[in-house]
Amino acid sequence: MATIYIDLNRSVHSLCQEYPELVGILEALGFKEITKPGMLSTVGRVMTIPKGAAMRGISMDDIRSALLANGFEVKEG
Numbered sequence: 001m002a003t004i005y006i007d008l009n010r011s012v013h014s015l016c017q018e019y020p021e022l023v024g025i026l027e028a029l030g031f032k033e034i035t036k037p038g039m040l041s042t043v044g045r046v047m048t049i050p051k052g053a054a055m056r057g058i059s060m061d062d063i064r065s066a067l068l069a070n071g072f073e074v075k076e077g
Helices: 010-019 020-030 049-056 058-068
Strands: 004-007 070-074
Touching: 010 020, 010 049, 020 058, 049 058, 058 070
Parallel strands: 004 070
Antiparallel strands: none
């Protein structure tokens, strides 16, 4: 299976459109609003994972670990 790279510069909406399984992963990490109707298509269009993590006080190390555990690699910069 090919490695799937997650570009942290892309919007949450864009990433979740391409990889729908991210919604559940991010929700489990503490991004509770991600499952509310309309949130992904409004705020998610301008929000990146690092921005959301900073707002919610979620460690980027925890996010990287969860993404890795689910078969994703993190691409930064």
